[in-house]
Amino acid sequence: xxxxxxxxxxxxxxxxxxxxxxxxxxxxxxxxxxxxxxxxxxxxxxxxxxxxxxxxxxxxxxxxxxxxxxxxxxxxxxxxxxxxxxxxxxxxxxxxxxxxxxxxxxxxxxxxxxxxxxxxxxxxxxxxxxxxxxxxxxxxxxxxxxxxxxxxxxxxxxxxxxxxxxxxxxxxxxxxxxxxxxxxxxxxxxxxxxxxxxxxxxxxxxxxxxxxxxxxxxxxxxxxxxxxxxxxxxxxxxxxxxxxxxxxxxxxxxxxxxxxxxxxxxxxxxxxxxxxxxxxxxxxxxxxxxxxxxxxxxxxxxxxxxxxxxxxxxxxxxxxxxxxxxxxxxxxxxxxxxxxxxxxxxxxxxxxxxxxxxxxxxxxxxxxxxxxxxxxxxxxxxxxxxxxxxxxxxxxxxxxxxxxxxxxxxxxxxxxxxxxxxxxx
Amino acid sequence: xxxxxxxxxxxxxxxxxxxxxxxxxxxxxxxxxxxxxxxxxxxxxxxxxxxxxxxxxxxxxxxxxxxxxxxxxxxxxxxxxxxxxxxxxxxxxxxxxxxxxxxxxxxxxxxxxxxxxxxxxxxxxxxxxxxxxxxxxxxxxxxxxxxxxxxxxxxxxxxxxxxxxxxxxxxxxxxxxxxxxxxxxxxxxxxxxxxxxxxxxxxxxxxxxxxxxxxxxxxxxxxxxxxxxxxxxxxxxxxxxxxxxxxxxxxxxxxxxxxxxxxxxxxxxxxxxxxxxxxxxxxxxxxxxxxxxxxxxxxxxxxxxxxxxxxxxxxxxxxxxxxxxxxxxxxxxxxxxxxxxxxxxxxxxxxxxxxxxxxxxxxxxxxxxxxxxxxxxxxxxxxxxxxxxxxxxxxxxxxxxxxxxxxxxxxxxxxxxxxxxxxxx
Numbered sequence: 001x002x003x004x005x006x007x008x009x010x011x012x013x014x015x016x017x018x019x020x021x022x023x024x025x026x027x028x029x030x031x032x033x034x035x036x037x038x039x040x041x042x043x044x045x046x047x048x049x050x051x052x053x054x055x056x057x058x059x060x061x062x063x064x065x066x067x068x069x070x071x072x073x074x075x076x077x078x079x080x081x082x083x084x085x086x087x088x089x090x091x092x093x094x095x096x097x098x099x100x101x102x103x104x105x106x107x108x109x110x111x112x113x114x115x116x117x118x119x120x121x122x123x124x125x126x127x128x129x130x131x132x133x134x135x136x137x138x139x140x141x142x143x144x145x146x147x148x149x150x151x152x153x154x155x156x157x158x159x160x161x162x163x164x165x166x167x168x169x170x171x172x173x174x175x176x177x178x179x180x181x182x183x184x185x186x187x188x189x190x191x192x193x194x195x196x197x198x199x200x201x202x203x204x205x206x207x208x209x210x211x212x213x214x215x216x217x218x219x220x221x222x223x224x225x226x227x228x229x230x231x232x233x234x235x236x237x238x239x240x241x242x243x244x245x246x247x248x249x250x251x252x253x254x255x256x257x258x259x260x261x262x263x264x265x266x267x268x269x270x271x272x273x274x275x276x277x278x279x280x281x282x283x284x285x286x287x288x289x290x291x292x293x294x295x296x297x298x299x300x301x302x303x304x305x306x307x308x309x310x311x312x313x314x315x316x317x318x319x320x321x322x323x324x325x326x327x328x329x330x331x332x333x334x335x336x337x338x339x340x341x342x343x344x345x346x347x348x349x350x351x352x353x354x355x356x357x358x359x360x361x362x363x364x365x366x367x368x369x370x371x372x373x374x375x376x377x378x379x380x381x382x383x384x385x386x387x388x389x390x391x392x393x394x395x396x397x398x399x400x401x402x403x404x405x406x407x408x409x410x411x412x413x414x415x416x417x418x419x420x421x422x423x424x425x
Numbered sequence: 426x427x428x429x430x431x432x433x434x435x436x437x438x439x440x441x442x443x444x445x446x447x448x449x450x451x452x453x454x455x456x457x458x459x460x461x462x463x464x465x466x467x468x469x470x471x472x473x474x475x476x477x478x479x480x481x482x483x484x485x486x487x488x489x490x491x492x493x494x495x496x497x498x499x500x501x502x503x504x505x506x507x508x509x510x511x512x513x514x515x516x517x518x519x520x521x522x523x524x525x526x527x528x529x530x531x532x533x534x535x536x537x538x539x540x541x542x543x544x545x546x547x548x549x550x551x552x553x554x555x556x557x558x559x560x561x562x563x564x565x566x567x568x569x570x571x572x573x574x575x576x577x578x579x580x581x582x583x584x585x586x587x588x589x590x591x592x593x594x595x596x597x598x599x600x601x602x603x604x605x606x607x608x609x610x611x612x613x614x615x616x617x618x619x620x621x622x623x624x625x626x627x628x629x630x631x632x633x634x635x636x637x638x639x640x641x642x643x644x645x646x647x648x649x650x651x652x653x654x655x656x657x658x659x660x661x662x663x664x665x666x667x668x669x670x671x672x673x674x675x676x677x678x679x680x681x682x683x684x685x686x687x688x689x690x691x692x693x694x695x696x697x698x699x700x701x702x703x704x705x706x707x708x709x710x711x712x713x714x715x716x717x718x719x720x721x722x723x724x725x726x727x728x729x730x731x732x733x734x735x736x737x738x739x740x741x742x743x744x745x746x747x748x749x750x751x752x753x754x755x756x757x758x759x760x761x762x763x764x765x766x767x768x769x770x771x772x773x774x775x776x777x778x779x780x781x782x783x784x785x786x787x788x789x790x791x792x793x794x795x796x797x798x799x800x801x802x803x804x805x806x807x808x809x810x811x812x813x814x815x816x817x818x819x820x821x822x823x824x825x826x827x828x829x830x831x832x833x834x835x836x837x838x839x840x841x842x843x844x845x846x847x848x849x850x
Contacts, residue, residue, distance in 0.1 A: 015599045045605055074598035081606035165829055170729040173499035173832060174440045180470055181506035185725060204829065299721030300610060304595040308732050310828070391828040403735070403816040404590055404629065407598060 005107030010043035012113030016156030018317035025321025045078035073306035119361035139336030149363025150355035158313030158390035161200030172211020179240035188278025198246035211242030220376035311393025348389035430532030435468035437538030441581030443742035450746020470503035498731035544786035564761030574788025575780035583738030583815035586625030597636020604665035613703025623671035636667030645801035736818025773814035
């Protein structure tokens, strides 16, 4: 006997170009199955919206805005970075979540996020079971960092990879044209301790002379000495050097490169400022190699670059959202939808699978050694074969009359609070 | 009696998304008029290529590569930042340029660049006249900074404006979704002492709550005190703050903001490092307002962002290149082609005009006061009306099978050197 009732969908962590496409998959599939889902609420700013009982009725939003989610970056439901209390020491946060769900008769929880979110979802579900509250909890994967285990890749990665590659290609042409003045460029990219985004810049390099010439991933211990040698060799070969650096670069002792590379800095107040990995590399190039070095860091604009997103990524993001709802309707719970690769390069296809929330919560997937070249300064053909299909196709945009894209913003019809309690973190 | 003979085309200064479209306009129009132009050579890396006698025959390139220039960013002929000797004190560089032109019977020089380039072109032409060498010298405007006088706007500006606006819009949605963690964002943009690019971010703001909330241009003296007040007011109104900063921000005494804003820094070698304007603002927000602040700086990727260039800009860039050749065929010389705006917003059209090279060389066009709001922290409707037509339309791309665009790279069939001399700078 399948459960029926209201559903909550929430988005968590850093925005991506396609986390809204996943939300669209959840929302549209739930709205189309109203015999199971009596309502679908959005949690305002992720799990914080549940804790604060700030839920809004997505059935009251303009369906065109929901459809536009597929072509809108960032997190239209709102997101958060909120550290819940430790489940084993203090269940209060999880009990509060369940209290809100009970009060509103929420029977489905769709949580779009990374492994911390899957951990939260898993614990909420466990507590529900323990207290005899029947509900279904499903995870939908999301992270530009691409470091979730049990899934071939993560929605969000294909788009940041496509934007990173085109930016490296374009800025690389800049360095090529102006090598007599701007001889080197360091492009810093996101990814925290994982080098998947840095690696994706390698997709831009069709010929040996093309940027990026050097790519450094956090998975390979960074050596200042080797770096200087690499840059000098590159300048000798091509008269210019385009370098991509993952933000989380560390040396063999695990120290962040900004601590090692001579980019300690003190501000006017005497505070020690740790520059980014790219800033550290730039300083090394300028001071120890002796050529001018540019520094590019798109920052948050890289993860929300819908204007050059991957059509494949958008389609897959929608698919995992929709699949989570379909699985929930069959009574599946405590699972995250995964992406499963089928076929080889030429005929890449993907389908969905399922992984236990608790497994995903405790896993992580760094860039494997076989995707990094022997010198630790570039990627291998195996990586390119893995990543190439993920950036295929240009995602559609809905352009406004002003020459810029139109992106969803919800009206947020909040539902009346029912617990009679304020959440205190 | 019109001149006939060989032509040289050169690109100068910082690359843009459309300087190649201007080159295409020059090259294709010259190749189509071979009764006037017996050959068209590209100078390798701008004026340096002329000085070093490194010229390649564009008639030997694949016409598809020339056509692809319209859809290729950066400077396919190569560019340079090279300071010529002072004409009034030492004519050697100009004499060398003329020596190379004479040796190859070059009768046309098309120079695509900013006001320094127009100055160079003007002096070469003056020297040619003085020495009785008959030739035509035409300038083609180019600068993302949009600060050339005598032209309504500059090719290159519409595209950097479009990319800047979409990046502000997308990263602004990021700040909006994640304001509980990433409350403020500073986006630093190029433009040197001109605020045209910073201003263009204002195109992203359709509603008051939209990013960017605050825009600071070098034309308005920056006050740290007012800035802190602005940011606090913005946080109160919207719970988040998205700030755009022109790289050349200065205070009322003309000091760069990095010197004023507390972002002095010392590296490991004790060198004083002047951070960027955006870094300075970020430090002020974090230390003096007390909220987390992100820093985005696309760097050279902003000026070469062909993947989201303006179709209007590409068409105009081609048009000015082509118009320079048409004018040259009519015997016009010592002029830069300008863009002339016709019609109002709704029915924007542009045509070309002509301005004396010497006038352009000595002019500059900062953002006028009426384009900046009274508080000095945003743009006016008058600016938006000026800029909106320039970003209209998405430029075409030629996509490769690998999901990334195809960009021109020339084979460079160098012509035999004839002066028998090496250039020494």
